[in-house]
Amino acid sequence: MFVHLYQKTVLRNPKAILLLLIIALIVFGFFSKNFRLDASSDTLLIEGDPDLKYLKEVNERYGTKEFLVLTYTPKEPMISENSINNLLSLKYKIQSLKWVHSVITLLDVPLLNSTDKTLTERLQNFSTLKSEGIDKKRGFKEILDSPVFRNFVISEDGKTTGIIVNIKKNEKLEELKLKNKKEVENYKDELKKTNHENIVQIREIIKTYENIGKIHLGGIPMIADDMMSFIKNDILVFGIGVLLFIITTLWFVFKKLIWIIVPISSCFVSVLIMTGFLGLLGWKVTVISSNFIALMLILTMAMNIHMSTRFLQLKKNNSNLKNSEIISMTVSKMFWPIIYTVLTTICAFLSLIFSNIKPIIDFGWMMTFGLIISFIVTFTLLPTLLNFLSNEKTEIKEENKSKITSFLGKISINNGKTIFSITLIAIILSILGISRLEVENSFINYFSKKTEIYKGMKLIDEKLGGTTPLEIILKFPDTKKIVQENEEDEEFTDWGEEDDQNDEKYWFTKDKIDLIKKVHNYLDALPQIGKVLSFSSIIEVATQLNNGKELGTLEMGVLYNKIPNSIKKEIIDPYISVKDNEARISLRIKDSEKNLRRNELINKINYDLENEIGLKKDEFKLAGVLILFNNLLQSLFKSQILTLGFVMIGIFLMFLILFKNIKLSLIGVIPNFVAAFFILGIIGLLEIPLDMMTITIAAITIGIAVDNSIHYIYRFKEEFKQNKKYEKTIKLCHSTVGVAILNTSITIVFGFSILVLSNFIPTIYFGIFTGIAMLLAMISVLTLLPKLILIIKPFGIENN
Numbered sequence: 001m002f003v004h005l006y007q008k009t010v011l012r013n014p015k016a017i018l019l020l021l022i023i024a025l026i027v028f029g030f031f032s033k034n035f036r037l038d039a040s041s042d043t044l045l046i047e048g049d050p051d052l053k054y055l056k057e058v059n060e061r062y063g064t065k066e067f068l069v070l071t072y073t074p075k076e077p078m079i080s081e082n083s084i085n086n087l088l089s090l091k092y093k094i095q096s097l098k099w100v101h102s103v104i105t106l107l108d109v110p111l112l113n114s115t116d117k118t119l120t121e122r123l124q125n126f127s128t129l130k131s132e133g134i135d136k137k138r139g140f141k142e143i144l145d146s147p148v149f150r151n152f153v154i155s156e157d158g159k160t161t162g163i164i165v166n167i168k169k170n171e172k173l174e175e176l177k178l179k180n181k182k183e184v185e186n187y188k189d190e191l192k193k194t195n196h197e198n199i200v201q202i203r204e205i206i207k208t209y210e211n212i213g214k215i216h217l218g219g220i221p222m223i224a225d226d227m228m229s230f231i232k233n234d235i236l237v238f239g240i241g242v243l244l245f246i247i248t249t250l251w252f253v254f255k256k257l258i259w260i261i262v263p264i265s266s267c268f269v270s271v272l273i274m275t276g277f278l279g280l281l282g283w284k285v286t287v288i289s290s291n292f293i294a295l296m297l298i299l300t301m302a303m304n305i306h307m308s309t310r311f312l313q314l315k316k317n318n319s320n321l322k323n324s325e326i327i328s329m330t331v332s333k334m335f336w337p338i339i340y341t342v343l344t345t346i347c348a349f350l351s352l353i354f355s356n357i358k359p360i361i362d363f364g365w366m367m368t369f370g371l372i373i374s375f376i377v378t379f380t381l382l383p384t385l386l387n388f389l390s391n392e393k394t395e396i397k398e399e400n401k402s403k404i405t406s407f408l409g410k411i412s413i414n415n416g417k418t419i420f421s422i423t424l425i426a427i428i429l430s431i432l433g434i435s436r437l438e439v440e441n442s443f444i445n446y447f448s449k450k451t452e453i454y455k456g457m458k459l460i461d462e463k464l465g466g467t468t469p470l471e472i473i474l475k476f477p478d479t480k481k482i483v484q485e486n487e488e489d490e491e492f493t494d495w496g497e498e499d500d501q502n503d504e505k506y507w508f509t510k511d512k513i514d515l516i517k518k519v520h521n522y523l524d525a526l527p528q529i530g531k532v533l534s535f536s537s538i539i540e541v542a543t544q545l546n547n548g549k550e551l552g553t554l555e556m557g558v559l560y561n562k563i564p565n566s567i568k569k570e571i572i573d574p575y576i577s578v579k580d581n582e583a584r585i586s587l588r589i590k591d592s593e594k595n596l597r598r599n600e601l602i603n604k605i606n607y608d609l610e611n612e613i614g615l616k617k618d619e620f621k622l623a624g625v626l627i628l629f630n631n632l633l634q635s636l637f638k639s640q641i642l643t644l645g646f647v648m649i650g651i652f653l654m655f656l657i658l659f660k661n662i663k664l665s666l667i668g669v670i671p672n673f674v675a676a677f678f679i680l681g682i683i684g685l686l687e688i689p690l691d692m693m694t695i696t697i698a699a700i701t702i703g704i705a706v707d708n709s710i711h712y713i714y715r716f717k718e719e720f721k722q723n724k725k726y727e728k729t730i731k732l733c734h735s736t737v738g739v740a741i742l743n744t745s746i747t748i749v750f751g752f753s754i755l756v757l758s759n760f761i762p763t764i765y766f767g768i769f770t771g772i773a774m775l776l777a778m779i780s781v782l783t784l785l786p787k788l789i790l791i792i793k794p795f796g797i798e799n800n
Contacts, residue, residue: 010383024273028275035276051623051631052628064574069456072160072213072214073459083213087161090163090205106143129143147541155463160459199221217456226453230758242293246263249746249747250305253305259308266374267300270300274292277373286362288693302744303341306338309743314326323386335379338379344654345707355643357632402739405735409735412784412787413731413786426674427677436684437680439695443457444591444592448759461530468591470625472621472622473582473585475581475618476515476619506557507578508556516534519613526601528590530587530588535572537575602622658710659713664713667713675777676701678773679701679772679773688765704748709781713785716795726790726798745775
């Protein structure tokens with residue numbers, strides 16, 4: 001009934017349908033100008049993650065700024081006159097940029113141990129390497145030996161230094177957050193453009209200093225900007241690459257220009273309408289969904305190849321009929337198998353909405369709407385265009401039977417033991433590989449080694465104490481007990497008398513200081529951790545200044561009040577909050593460490609702080625980017641394992657509705673499940689950690705690959721009714737629908753292989769492994785599926 005209504009409205013009114021499609025093309029083409037990209041770090045976080053809220057509180061409390069990092073490795077020694085002058089010149093040029101708040105370099109580090117002044121004078125009027133009359137060698141050695149600045153602003157070998165470029169806080173964005181969401185989004189788009197211009201400006205400055213040494217740029221704003229460039233590049237390269245390959249495939253299959261133009265028209269219209277639809281809804285494409293255009297082209301082309309191949313087969317067998325009659329026959333035979341292939345693929349992509357991660361949820365919805373659009377366009381534009389063409393224009397030369405499908409057909413009939421043996425081996429390897437699967441979020445390994453992101457992060461990792469930040473917040477018991485020590489250094493005595501009324505100095509108790517030291521030393525001893533900074537680092541510096549004698553707790557309190565605000569704000573306030581009665585230990589993880597397992601490390605720190613250090617659960621908390629990204633992947637792993645079951649059950653139920661036969665439904669899904677799990681097994685055996693994209697491979701593979709099973713079984717059922725012989729039907733199906741399956745699979749496999757041109761490693765892995773999975777699924781459908789049909793005989797007894 002539905003097909004009859006479709007034939008009555010669509011096939012009999014080609015001019016009206018074409019006019020409607022042109023109107024849709026113009027309307028959505030207009031809205032495609034609002035198509036937007038988003039590469040901010042927010043796109044890689046779980047919505048409503050309490051750890052994100054807590055990190056924002058920590059950053060606000062301890063005054064963390066947004067910043068860029070430059071690594072500077074001069075050709076000459078670091079403290080040579082030329083190197084210092086060049087560094088100073090670079091600092092002032094960057095400082096002159098209107099968006100820069102401050103620039104901190106090696107030359108701004110306070111030297112408190114490199115003069116012969118008294119301690120009070122040193123603290124209140126400190127010198128730096130750029131000060132006149134300073135002993136540069138002595139000052140440089142102090143920085144190299146400093147527990148605060150070593151492996152932070154200077155590498156241990158003294159050959160590489162870090163330059164911190166603090167960015168001015170955007171007050172307008174904070175104000176807009178209190179207003180409507182649309183204004184915030186529009187302003188964020190403006191900020192992205194501004195951020196890009198800022199990165200271009202600083203890179204132009206760096207270029208002028210290329211002859212003095214190696215300078216690399218890093219930091220989250222730079223990564224976000226480069227990611228935006230990667231997304232734009234990926235969309236362009238994937239789209240053009242897939243389009244060129246599709247044209248080549250269509251020429252190879254049909255060898256006639258009209259059969260390239262018609263399917264390509266469907267692809268073009270589908271993609272343009274979808275980009276306009278995204279622009280209309282204000283949906284932004286992220287690094288996760290950057291391949292949606294390539295996927296849409298691939299899946300639209302698969303529908304068109306099946307429709308076109310069936311049209312030509314029917315035309316060959318019914319040469320006396322008109323084009324319009326053959327189109328009607330094609331639609332009636334292909335409507336239900338294609339709608340079910342679309343529904344099974346939608347089922348796979350909809351599984352992504354359970355991930356709690358916005359870009360992945362959006363990707364799931366994007367592909368769902370994209371598939372619906374592709375289906376509508378395929379069943380309106382393709383028959384409409386064919387209606388306008390004469391019989392002669394749509395005819396193609398008869399081709400010889402496909403040697404590949406004929407070969408696979410013979411194997412399925414004659415080599416049952418081989419097929420089942422290989423399937424059994426694949427299942428065993430799958431179980432073994434899946435048991436070894438793990439998720440990891442090595443951010444540095446998400447990028448190609450040739451990218452600036454990788455080079456900068458690698459150098460910071462190796463020379464300047466690690467890249468991925470982690471914060472440990474120690475929360476002290478609320479107590480009025482004050483511990484005072486008798487011994488006081490002479491230089492602090494006067495200060496103590498002057499500030500006797502100031503209670504802040506009594507915050508520094510022995511218990512607190514000992515606990516900070518204990519946790520600091522524990523973290524410092526872990527091999528995966530680079531630089532650790534805390535109030536313990538400051539105490540170590542103070543001890544050096546106090547001629548190697550440890551300060552008493554009262555002395556620390558007095559010192560805290562007497563230190564100039566400029567030093568206190570930069571060196572002490574980031575690590576203690578007297579007001580909130582807590583201390584912050586800031587550390588960085590060596591992200592490029594080969595054996596680093598982030599989830600294990602987080603669990604170990606949590607366990608040891610409680611069981612080795614003796615803290616209660618409410619006396620400490622971990623925060624930072626490491627925690628957020630780990631939450632993301634762990635959540636994704638759990639949700640995708642659960643939704644994989646949902647996809648399998650959903651697809652099995654669709655098979656049951658379509659074929660109304662339990663045996664046939666089981667036979668239909670088994671080859672695809674074997675292929676999907678085998679690819680997960682290969683990933684596990686190769687010890688490649690799952691990331692935010694490869695973790696979705698199994699669900700997406702099953703969703704796309706079962707299309708082949710549906711087409712094959714649907715055609716088998718149709719042909720078996722006529723000849724009632726299983727082997728004959730297998731040979732017939734392999735020479736008809738088998739050829740269409742082969743052609744669409746080749747298109748999909750090579751379409752996914754285009755993703756290897758990305759700069760984003762997870763996208764490359766996604767392309768490679770999904771392509772391999774689709775190839776295996778195709779072979780399985782053309783060997784294992786017919787063999788199972790031959791053995792189980794789900795269509796009844798054959799005629800003798």
